[in-house]
Amino acid sequence: MKVLVTGKHGQLVQSLLDRAAAHPGLTLLAVGRPELDLADPRTIEPALARHAPDLVVNAAAYTAVDQAEDEPAVAHAVNAEAPGLLARAAVARGLPLVQISTDYVFDGALGRPYREDDAVNPLSVYGASKLAGEEAVRRENPDHLILRTAWVYSPYGRNFLKTMLKLAETRSEVHVVSDQTGNPTSALDIADGLLAAIEARRGGTAAGWGTTYHLAGTGAAGWHDFAAHIFEESRRRGGPHARVVPIATADFPTKAARPPNSRLACDRFAEAFGFAMPDWREAIAAVVGAFTDAS
Numbered sequence: 001m002k003v004l005v006t007g008k009h010g011q012l013v014q015s016l017l018d019r020a021a022a023h024p025g026l027t028l029l030a031v032g033r034p035e036l037d038l039a040d041p042r043t044i045e046p047a048l049a050r051h052a053p054d055l056v057v058n059a060a061a062y063t064a065v066d067q068a069e070d071e072p073a074v075a076h077a078v079n080a081e082a083p084g085l086l087a088r089a090a091v092a093r094g095l096p097l098v099q100i101s102t103d104y105v106f107d108g109a110l111g112r113p114y115r116e117d118d119a120v121n122p123l124s125v126y127g128a129s130k131l132a133g134e135e136a137v138r139r140e141n142p143d144h145l146i147l148r149t150a151w152v153y154s155p156y157g158r159n160f161l162k163t164m165l166k167l168a169e170t171r172s173e174v175h176v177v178s179d180q181t182g183n184p185t186s187a188l189d190i191a192d193g194l195l196a197a198i199e200a201r202r203g204g205t206a207a208g209w210g211t212t213y214h215l216a217g218t219g220a221a222g223w224h225d226f227a228a229h230i231f232e233e234s235r236r237r238g239g240p241h242a243r244v245v246p247i248a249t250a251d252f253p254t255k256a257a258r259p260p261n262s263r264l265a266c267d268r269f270a271e272a273f274g275f276a277m278p279d280w281r282e283a284i285a286a287v288v289g290a291f292t293d294a295s
């Protein structure tokens with residue numbers, strides 16, 4: 001089975017390439033700019049024609065959450081319009097499409113983990129653009145999976161875990177917000193979950209497709225807990241670590257508002273595809289280990 005994946009240089013796609021090595025029946029065709037530029041709709045159909053995949057995963061996105069507040073038109077073109085065009089191009093070829101989405105479709109006012117059918121109400125341009133992307137995919141291609149994930153880190157690209165380890169090389173103390181709660185999620189685990197869903201599809205069943213799922217690390221944390229655990233795992237391995245000073249969101253103003261609670265309930269995915277995400281602490285240990293063991 002050939003799977004075309006957009007977002008070639010992104011951390012999720014790098015993680016997918018890593019994990020797909022354990023799936024000999026799958027060929028991942030990772031494409032990026034300029035071959036497939038989601039801001040340029042003319043590049044979409046030729047990329048599908050060139051690679052002739054059996055399934056498409058849209059893991060590319062305009063992910064600069066704060067910058068999106070200043071560039072709403074670009075964020076909308078890439079995150080909202082392009083997924084709809086990709087879904088339309090996929091349906092014309094009879095291809096299923098996986099769209100990666102985000103916890104930032106929620107406003108965070110709920111006092112429990114969000115389920116897939118809970119009311120959405122994005123607080124930011126980025127969140128609104130990703131929500132519009134979900135809606136476009138649902139409208140254009142009934143044969144889809146929409147996977148909402150959250151707080152993603154990995155050995156690849158730019159992410160919170162790598163930023164924390166870098167900061168700890170020069171600082172003994174790091175200030176981190178403590179009043180936002182969510183699910184730290186390793187992109188390597190998202191890759192494993194997504195590959196389980198794709199393998200089920202390769203096995204001939206479309207059961208569970210046409211649905212929206214949450215797929216994020218098990219258990220919840222504040223950003224300060226997330227940072228403290230990264231440093232704890234790094235310290236245990238002789239790597240860089242720092243003391244975490246919890247601060248309030250109000251003390252660290254950002255252009256885009258973030259949901260105070262964006263915990264995601266993931267049981268629907270586990271029931272559909274028999275894959276449960278690891279505990280967020282174990283997942284951090286695996287990624288920190290990849291750095292410290294390599295150095």
Ligand SMILES: NC(=O)c1ccc[n+]([C@@H]2O[C@H](COP(=O)([O-])OP(=O)(O)OC[C@H]3O[C@@H](n4cnc5c(N)ncnc54)[C@H](OP(=O)(O)O)[C@@H]3O)[C@@H](O)[C@H]2O)c1
Nearest residue numbers: 007009010011012037038039060061063100102149151152
């Ligand atoms: N990171 C998180 O915490 C998080 C949380 C929830 C959901 N998500 C979602 O998870 C998915 C994967 O995110 P990630 O963390 O892997 O993101 P990432 O590392 O920032 O990678 C995003 C990728 O999208 C590509 N891209 C941006 N604009 C593009 C365009 N116009 N045309 C084609 N490609 C374009 C980038 O290409 P270049 O390399 O050329 O710049 C990059 O390869 C996204 O859908 C994101 O919204 C992420």
